Amino acid sequence: MSFKENLLKKIEINQLSRQILASIGSAESGLKIDKKAMRRLLEMSPFHYQKERDLDLYIQKLDGGIDRILVLDNELPIYETTVEDVLIRKSPYTREMLSIRNVIKILKDSDVKRSRKEASLESVQKQCIDGLDLTYDTSDIEAMAKEGADALENGYTDGILESLSLFAELLNYQPPPKAFRIRHHEIYGAWTEKQGGEILFGPAVSLSRVDNSLVMLEDKISSLDKGQIAHFLRVGQGEEKGSIEGKEVFQYLTAAVAIQLSLIHISEPTRLRRKSRMPSSA
Numbered sequence: 506m507s508f509k510e511n512l513l514k515k516i517e518i519n520q521l522s523r524q525i526l527a528s529i530g531s532a533e534s535g536l537k538i539d540k541k542a543m544r545r546l547l548e549m550s551p552f553h554y555q556k557e558r559d560l561d562l563y564i565q566k567l568d569g570g571i572d573r574i575l576v577l578d579n580e581l582p583i584y585e586t587t588v589e590d591v592l593i594r595k596s597p598y599t600r601e602m603l604s605i606r607n608v609i610k611i612l613k614d615s616d617v618k619r620s621r622k623e624a625s626l627e628s629v630q631k632q633c634i635d636g637l638d639l640t641y642d643t644s645d646i647e648a649m650a651k652e653g654a655d656a657l658e659n660g661y662t663d664g665i666l667e668s669l670s671l672f673a674e675l676l677n678y679q680p681p682p683k684a685f686r687i688r689h690h691e692i693y694g695a696w697t698e699k700q701g702g703e704i705l706f707g708p709a710v711s712l713s714r715v716d717n718s719l720v721m722l723e724d725k726i727s728s729l730d731k732g733q734i735a736h737f738l739r740v741g742q743g744e745e746k747g748s749i750e751g752k753e754v755f756q757y758l759t760a761a762v763a764i765q766l767s768l769i770h771i772s773e774p775t776r777l778r779r780k781s782r783m784p785s786s787a
Contacts, residue, residue, distance in 0.1 A: 506638075506673070507645075508638070508640070508641045508645040509648070509649060509671065510640055510717055511638055512641075512671055512674060512675070513671070514549070514637055515595070515634055515639065515674065516632060516670060516671075517549075517676055518546065518549060518633045518634055519630070521542050521545055521725045522546065522626060522627075523547045524539055524628040525538065525539050525543050525546065525626055526610050526623065526626060527539075528542075528553075529622050529623060530627070532579075534773075536579075537579055537682060538577075538578070538579050538581060540577060541560050541710055542578060543581070543626075544577070546629060546630070546633065547563050547577075547629065549633045549636075550563075550565075550629050550630055550632050550633050550636075551565050551577060551636070552564060552565045552629070552756065553565075553575075555588070556721060557588060557591075557592055558592055558596040559596055560577075560578075560591070560592070560595055560596050561574060561576070561578075562574055562575070562577070562586065562588065562591065562662065563575040563577065567585065571586050571587060571710070572586070572587065572588065573619075574586065574587070574588065574591050574630070576591065576595055576726045580622060581621055581622050581625040581626060582614075582618050582620070582621045582625065582668070583612070583618070583619050583620045583625045583628065583778040584617045584618055584619065584622070585617055585619050586617040590610070590617065590738055592628075593607050593610055593611070594610050594611055594614050594617075596666070597611060620722050622639070625699060634696065643763065643766075646675075646759050646762050646763070647759060648722075649668055649671050649672065649759075650668070650672075650755040650756065650758065650759040651755075652664065652667075652668055653665060653667075653668025653672075653755045653758075654752040654755045655670065656668060657717060657719060657751065657752055657755075658752065659715075660717055662712075662714060662717055665712060665717060665719065666691060666712065667786075668755065669691065669693060669710060670693075672693075672755075672758040672761075672762070673693040675762050675765070676695070676758070676761055676762065676765065677695070678693035678694050678695055678709070679693065679694065679695075679696050679708070680693065681693075681694055681706055681709065682696075682704050682706055682728055684728055684734050684740070685709070685726075685728075685734065685737055686704055687711065687738060687742060688710065688739045688740075689713065689715050689776055690711050690712060690713050690714065690741055691711070691712045691714065692709060692710070692711045692712075692741065693709065693710055694706050694707050694708060694709025694710065694760055695707060695708055695709070695725070697725065700736060702728075703727055703728055703729050704728040704738075705725040705726065705727055705728075706725065706726050706744050707722055707723065707724050707725040707726050707737075708723045708724070708725070708757075708761070709721070709726075709737070710719065711740070711741040711747075712759070713741075713742075713743070716752075717744055719750065719751055719752075719759055720740055720741065720743075720747030720748075720749070720750050721746040721747055721748055721749035721750070721753075721754045722740055722747055722748050723749070723757075724748070762780040
């Protein structure tokens with residue numbers, strides 16, 4: 506797949522992971538794992554599906570005759586053992602429970618259980634992302650910017666949003682704090698958290714879903730500065746001019762990625778001499 510396709514896949518993986526994480530809770534919470542989202546995530550992983558008894562198993566082959574096995578239930582346990590062993594521990598037949606050895610296995614699985622719940626989700630998420638080629642060069646970024654600018658010119662909202670989401674992933678831009686949100690707008694920006702709960706938000710880009718107006722504010726605005734927040738909101742709503750507007754926003758984002766690349770070149774010169782294409786940010 507192309508860099509853009511792989512980056513979109515990474516975004517999907519992270520979105521699914523956040524969705525699943527929100528559905529994980531204690532037994533007392535009443536929360537139930539979002540199995541539909543977890544199945545979708547596992548489809549992008551090295552695990553393959555296998556139905557055994559009443560269990561939905563996802564299996565990854567390991568060396569030494571054992572497997573890494575995820576059981577799709579509310580606990581999301583991952584075992585390193587055999588399928589037969591997992592069946593005895595998780596869904597035993599009555600005759601299997603007559604064995605003292607099997608009863609011990611059922612009561613204590615710490616010898617083969619490697620993770621559960623959030624840790625299992627994190628493990629699967631990492632494996633999904635590790636399987637993607639996220640290296641890129643300037644031509645990849647320029648192509649993304651051109652697609653975004655063309656979508657803006659043609660009034661294609663979904664295309665604009667896709668390009669903005671790709672740049673947001675590369676630059677680690679996040680949705681805004683509550684005070685910076687605007688109805689019917691998609692906003693991404695850089696977060697800097699400071700002591701005392703203060704957040705600096707910006708640079709930030711804002712797209713109106715109503716008329717596709719696109720603006721960029723380069724300043725970092727404090728979450729404690731009501732005057733600057735009001736200015737930010739007026740700019741986003743088109744009541745005041747932004748630092749950058751229209752297609753030039755994609756030129757700014759392209760330059761921002763180039764600056765990020767140059768900083769990586771400076772901090773990792775040895776690795777860069779061995780590899781001419783750069784990985785996207787985590």
